[in-house]
Amino acid sequence: EPEVTQTPSHQVTQMGQEVILRCVPISNHLYFYWYRQILGQKVEFLVSFYNNEISEKSEIFDDQFSVERPDGSNFTLKIRSTKLEDSAMYFCASKEGQGGAKNIQYFGAGTRLSVL
Amino acid sequence: DQQVKQNSPSLSVQEGRISILNCDYTNSMFDYFLWYKKYPAEGPTFLISISSIKDKNEDGRFTVFLNKSAKHLSLHIVPSQPGDSAVYFCAASPSNTGNQFYFGTGTSLTVIP
Numbered sequence A: 001e002p003e004v005t006q007t008p009s010h011q012v013t014q015m016g017q018e019v020i021l022r023c024v025p026i027s028n029h030l031y032f033y034w035y036r037q038i039l040g041q042k043v044e045f046l047v048s049f050y051n052n053e054i055s056e057k058s059e060i061f062d063d064q065f066s067v068e069r070p071d072g073s074n075f076t077l078k079i080r081s082t083k084l085e086d087s088a089m090y091f092c093a094s095k096e097g098q099g100g101a102k103n104i105q106y107f108g109a110g111t112r113l114s115v116l
Numbered sequence B: 001d002q003q004v005k006q007n008s009p010s011l012s013v014q015e016g017r018i019s020i021l022n023c024d025y026t027n028s029m030f031d032y033f034l035w036y037k038k039y040p041a042e043g044p045t046f047l048i049s050i051s052s053i054k055d056k057n058e059d060g061r062f063t064v065f066l067n068k069s070a071k072h073l074s075l076h077i078v079p080s081q082p083g084d085s086a087v088y089f090c091a092a093s094p095s096n097t098g099n100q101f102y103f104g105t106g107t108s109l110t111v112i113p
Helices: none
Strands: A005-007 A010-013 A019-024 A031-037 A043-050 A053-057 A065-068 A075-079 A088-095 A111-115 B010-014 B019-025 B032-038 B045-051 B056-059 B062-067 B072-077 B086-093 B107-112
Touching: A005 A088, A010 A019, A019 A031, A019 A088, A019 A111, A043 A065, A043 A075, A075 A088, B010 B019, B019 B032, B019 B086, B019 B107, B032 B062, B045 B056, B045 B062, B045 B072, B072 B086
Parallel strands: A010 A111, B010 B107
Antiparallel strands: A005 A019, A019 A075, A031 A043, A031 A088, A043 A053, A065 A075, A088 A111, B019 B072, B032 B045, B032 B086, B056 B062, B062 B072, B086 B107
16 A cells, blocks of 8 residues: 655754655655644644645744655655754655545654754 | 644543544634544554535444534544554644644543453
């Protein structure tokens, strides 16, 4: 069964460093997302991406964050200068299209980001 | 902002009995709702969804009920099995074609053998 894959599963970085979290969405999906979950809290929307541009973003997704689809398969989240409060589980998701079953977002297993 | 609330952080149920997980929302623009199940060290897995034009959707042991006037939905699992033990998240979207899902904080279900 097709799945969303994320690498690495765990990323440890020093405060102020740049990190890139990688995702390979399901191949025929057109809409891509990043969410995060701080330990013990709810899953929070960061950004959605469609047709090579951001379609929606939350207040969390400030200038330190960027997303890119550098080729036909990868979808990346970059944090330019990490802060301690960026420590969280980051989930990538994708969906096929709009309406009905196509609107279901499928999630990857997540990347745990630890900022020291 | 707590647009989607799951007020019970945990629930324990005996195997074979019914599990009822509840979710409340505040945004009247929400009209598409989903339940996700999450095991430790895994991402959320889609379970079942419901559109606001319905008040019930059933898939095997899982049934979701939607009460739009009360802004409340619930997930029923009958009969509950030990493998159902996981964290269940309710999610809502402003439309069936919407992008952003708003998640609740989750309810940890433990099914006791």
